[in-house]
Amino acid sequence: MATLATNVLGIDFENPFVLASAPPTAKIESIDKAFTLGWGGAVLKTITPDNLEMIEASERYATWKVGNKICGFENIELLSHLTLQQWLNGIKYLKQKHPTKVQIASIMAPVAKEEWQNLVRTFNNSEVDAFELNFSCPHGMPEKGIGMAIGTNAEISAMITKWVTEVARKPVFVKLSPNVTNIAEIAKAVEKAGAGGISAINTVQSLMGIDLDTFEPLPKVNGKTTFGGYSGISVKPIGLRCVAQIRQNIELPILGIGGIANWHDAAEYMTVGADVVQVCTEVMANGYGVIGAMKQGLLGYLESKGFKSPADLKNRAIGNLSTHEKLPKSTQVYPHIDDEICVKCGKCVTICDESEHSALLLVDGHITVNKKVCVGCSLCSHVCPKSAIKMQK
Numbered sequence: 001m002a003t004l005a006t007n008v009l010g011i012d013f014e015n016p017f018v019l020a021s022a023p024p025t026a027k028i029e030s031i032d033k034a035f036t037l038g039w040g041g042a043v044l045k046t047i048t049p050d051n052l053e054m055i056e057a058s059e060r061y062a063t064w065k066v067g068n069k070i071c072g073f074e075n076i077e078l079l080s081h082l083t084l085q086q087w088l089n090g091i092k093y094l095k096q097k098h099p100t101k102v103q104i105a106s107i108m109a110p111v112a113k114e115e116w117q118n119l120v121r122t123f124n125n126s127e128v129d130a131f132e133l134n135f136s137c138p139h140g141m142p143e144k145g146i147g148m149a150i151g152t153n154a155e156i157s158a159m160i161t162k163w164v165t166e167v168a169r170k171p172v173f174v175k176l177s178p179n180v181t182n183i184a185e186i187a188k189a190v191e192k193a194g195a196g197g198i199s200a201i202n203t204v205q206s207l208m209g210i211d212l213d214t215f216e217p218l219p220k221v222n223g224k225t226t227f228g229g230y231s232g233i234s235v236k237p238i239g240l241r242c243v244a245q246i247r248q249n250i251e252l253p254i255l256g257i258g259g260i261a262n263w264h265d266a267a268e269y270m271t272v273g274a275d276v277v278q279v280c281t282e283v284m285a286n287g288y289g290v291i292g293a294m295k296q297g298l299l300g301y302l303e304s305k306g307f308k309s310p311a312d313l314k315n316r317a318i319g320n321l322s323t324h325e326k327l328p329k330s331t332q333v334y335p336h337i338d339d340e341i342c343v344k345c346g347k348c349v350t351i352c353d354e355s356e357h358s359a360l361l362l363v364d365g366h367i368t369v370n371k372k373v374c375v376g377c378s379l380c381s382h383v384c385p386k387s388a389i390k391m392q393k
């Protein structure tokens with residue numbers, strides 16, 4: 001029998017599904033509900049000193065949809081609106097009611113030693129299990145020199161990590177931004193400065209679109225906008241790549257984040273180094289209830305593979321990541337078309353022809369492959385509307 005339980009830096013997670021710091025963790029009552037529904041933990045909406053001004057814009061969201069499905073959010077929301085005392089009371093209440101659930105305090109302060117250390121001291125005696133340093137919010141805060149302005153600079157990231165770890169009496173995770181040239185460099189810098197673990201990724205800086213009638217960019221704030229943070233299933237490949245790059249360079253625990261919408265996404269993150277995962281947009285799109293299928297699916301998968309816990313899955317795919325130069329290129333695959341599924345629409349023929357190779361032909365009502373010119377790129381298999389093409393040796 002497998003278990004979903006796992007331990008990270010001495011913290012017991014009853015399951016590896018944690019709510020990311022965001023609107024689903026902005027209110028004590030909502031976190032209470034999420035814990036009751038089965039989430040293993042929550043990273044609280046980023047907490048700042050009470051005197052840091054937080055004036056929000058309306059609208060705050062724009063979405064990328066394919067049909068009715070939300071593939072990504074852009075948001076320009078700022079941080080928590082609760083006071084430090086409200087958080088302290090709420091954390092205590094939640095721990096009493098849900099003693100097995102993990103609470104992580106996400107924090108952010110101006111770049112001043114006193115400010116960061118005061119914030120840490122405020123929560124040192126609280127019931128939170130760990131800290132997460134938000135060095136990665138891409139909108140609003142960088143204009144004040146914080147958020148992503150910190151996480152895009154290895155030296156400042158290391159300096160603040162050091163300030164925090166000097167006084168923190170709980171494990172410290174640093175939440176990194178994908179909006180950098182080399183995320184592993186920042187991860188290495190904060191590891192050296194004493195971080196206990198890494199959370200990655202925060203949102204990807206974005207501009208969702210433009211209203212072509214009025215030339216107003218989205219989301220519209222009385223006709224204007226600012227660059228925002230992109231999240232949801234469409235950022236998963238970026239998050240997965242970032243986590244893999246971090247894991248290739250350091251051994252600290254990683255809380256994997258970015259576009260996780262089901263157990264499969266979570267399992268993939270674990271194979272490239274995540275110990276547990278965090279989820280935000282999927283919950284904002286479909287509610288806390290998604291946790292049921294996530295837990296059930298991951299448990300079933302672990303059991304089908306003979307794994308005992310999420311820890312058994314960790315890093316399984318890392319050894320298969322290589323450089324392009326070292327890829328085994330001596331054999332080639334070819335498209336195999338399932339004639340019974342193929343509807344002979346000819347899309348694969350057109351795309352192959354117009355994308356360099358002209359290796360597919362529609363002859364006598366069948367798609368045929370000219371192996372002399374086919375390079376095995378696999379594009380045809382991806383554009384086939386019926387998934388009738390499989391690549392085979």
Ligand SMILES: Cc1cc2nc3c(=O)[nH]c(=O)nc-3n(C[C@H](O)[C@H](O)[C@H](O)COP(=O)(O)O)c2cc1C
Binds near residue numbers: 022077175
């Ligand atoms: C509306 C919104 C608000 C967010 N607020 C915070 C925040 O206060 N602190 C933080 O560290 N990350 C914040 N995030 C980022 C998420 O925690 C998460 O890193 C990101 O959305 C990627 O995960 P996802 O694809 O599951 O949404 C926010 C995301 C959204 C969509």
